[in-house]
Amino acid sequence: MANLQKIGAGSRPDGVVRYRTDRDGTRVGVLPARCKRQLHSLHEAGYKAVAEGGELRVTCTACWDEPNPDHSWHLTLTKPTPARAELDDAPYAGITPHFQQTPVPARTEPPQVSHRHHQQPAPG
Template sequence: MPAYAAGMDAPGSTWKPDGDLIYRTDRYGGRVGILPATCRNGEHSLHTVGYRAHDSEGCLRIVCQACISHVPPRLNNYWALRLTEPTPPRAELDDSPYEELRRTLRSK
């Protein structure tokens, strides 16, 4: 099991996703997932350093390639966003819908 997934659903775990995945509808009626454009640590542009996104157990994990490549891997190297609808067939990067979530996470 990848290090970033270990213990997320362990009995008694208090782990929760960071928030909900935000969706939009394109001009043809297709659903598009909006992913944060910056890593959870706020250090890297995911467009520049790369990322992996995969869904598991109702949650989409967006892993920053720079943070996960750091030795040892940095804490908070991924976003965990709850899927409130089926996994969208397309995605785009945009930080603006997640500004409030980023402020909330920084204040913790």
């Protein structure tokens, strides 16, 4: 996980996390369904989402070994943090990703957790 913290360090956010309210009134985070480079479906390729310091990084596991260093969405979080998330590109249709120009340190290990479901169950 320490390596993920270096990915995109200092880059500007690509946008703000989108949210919706489900039929039970629960706040649900809506994340992009395609990787930042628009090459892979995160439903199929898998992804890792890490929230830290008011930012959510969504990393495509298929892009992990690619030479392009900036393969993570950098999205600003707003409170309260949702209990679960789902993938949907529609709310992000107007966003143009910002790509980091400075190379990042070499990655030595891939993400350890990949999600292949469009929705994560609420904890507890």
